[in-house]
Amino acid sequence: MEPLQIQEKTDDELVVAARQGDESAFSLLFERHRRTVARLAYRFFPRREQVEEIIQDSFVKAYFALGNYQGGHEKSFVAWLAQITVRTCYDELRRHQRRSESNIGDLTEDEAAYLNDRLRDLSASANVEGAAISRDLANKLLARLNPEDRMVLALLKQEELSIAEIAVLTGWTPAKVKMRSHRAQLGLKKILKKFL
Amino acid sequence: MWTRSKNHIDDEKLHRVGEELLRVFDATEAEINAAAASPFLYRRVRARIAAEERRRSEERSRWFALLATARHAIPALALIAIVMAALSWYSPLTGFGPGTAEVSQNGTDLSAVYPSNEEVIDSLVGWRESGTGNNGSTTGRERR
Numbered sequence: 001m002e003p004l005q006i007q008e009k010t011d012d013e014l015v016v017a018a019r020q021g022d023e024s025a026f027s028l029l030f031e032r033h034r035r036t037v038a039r040l041a042y043r044f045f046p047r048r049e050q051v052e053e054i055i056q057d058s059f060v061k062a063y064f065a066l067g068n069y070q071g072g073h074e075k076s077f078v079a080w081l082a083q084i085t086v087r088t089c090y091d092e093l094r095r096h097q098r099r100s101e102s103n104i105g106d107l108t109e110d111e112a113a114y115l116n117d118r119l120r121d122l123s124a125s126a127n128v129e130g131a132a133i134s135r136d137l138a139n140k141l142l143a144r145l146n147p148e149d150r151m152v153l154a155l156l157k158q159e160e161l162s163i164a165e166i167a168v169l170t171g172w173t174p175a176k177v178k179m180r181s182h183r184a185q186l187g188l189k190k191i192l193k194k195f196l
Numbered sequence: 197m198w199t200r201s202k203n204h205i206d207d208e209k210l211h212r213v214g215e216e217l218l219r220v221f222d223a224t225e226a227e228i229n230a231a232a233a234s235p236f237l238y239r240r241v242r243a244r245i246a247a248e249e250r251r252r253s254e255e256r257s258r259w260f261a262l263l264a265t266a267r268h269a270i271p272a273l274a275l276i277a278i279v280m281a282a283l284s285w286y287s288p289l290t291g292f293g294p295g296t297a298e299v300s301q302n303g304t305d306l307s308a309v310y311p312s313n314e315e316v317i318d319s320l321v322g323w324r325e326s327g328t329g330n331n332g333s334t335t336g337r338e339r340r
Contacts, residue, residue: 030241038229048231055232056237134220141217142217153218185211
């Protein structure tokens with residue numbers, strides 16, 4: 001297939017070609033959507049190597065699930081890939097929590113003091129180094145939430161999705177998403193109360 | 197009232213800090229681009245796909261090997277099954293088999309084939325009453 005020809009193809013057409021074994025079609029899908037996957041992964045993980053791992057996992061899962069993709073409208077491949085990415089992130093959050101259950105969120109005295117200062121004026125984190133430290137500490141605090149709560153908060157507050165959209169992404173019912181978001185916000189407040 | 201308004205302020209503050217915390221966690225565009233444009237990322241994806249395909253094909257071939265082994269075992273298993281069926285068919289105790297089937301058709305049961313307890317006792321009594329056997333010998337008690 002000519003390179004120019006393939007560039008003009010829609011996602012759905014590329015999926016059909018990839019299913020038939022066209023490697024360049026899948027490569028183009030990767031090129032088009034890797035930023036979307038990276039952006040979504042950064043909602044859950046602060047470190048670059050974790051995000052790269054999620055990008056790889058998501059595309060490998062997408063490759064083997066191409067047969068289940070139905071397509072239809074313009075954004076459906078992005079939505080489908082986002083669904084795979086969110087579920088991959090959720091699995092990784094659960095794995096991560098199981099792995100480090102004992103030491104997760106354990107802050108040193110210095111960290112706690114620093115966090116207390118930062119939390120009083122988080123928006124003042126102007127320099128890059130300060131932002132990185134705040135982010136690391138924010139991750140430690142957010143890690144105290146359970147994976148479901150963490151996921152709902154990230155999608156609701158950071159990704160600014162609606163309850164219905166989150167329900168589609170996670171495969172939960174809207175009622176469950178609503179309940180989870182309420183619990184997540186309460187949980188976050190409870191965690192913050194300890195440091196304020 | 198003062199407590200309630202203090203709680204309200206606390207709640208609002210916590211809410212604001214929570215939002216800030218999530219905002220702080222957001223990555224910059226530069227970070228997102230850097231992770232997405234990481235060198236060899238696509239190659240690593242292809243390598244993982246290849247490894248997964250290999251693993252799946254190995255799993256498939258393991259199944260096929262198992263099926264092939266099972267196919268070789270089929271004649272032996274069938275032979276064993278036939279032998280077992282034949283043995284159970286000809287066994288007199290089970291009541292199956294050609295001999296016992298005939299007996300059943302004649303209205304008699306297995307008690308006709310094997311002597312009952314009473315018949316055994318009668319024959320023993322008859323043997324004792326006769327005193328001597330056909331060859332003229334006596335029992336030990338009669339001799340006393």
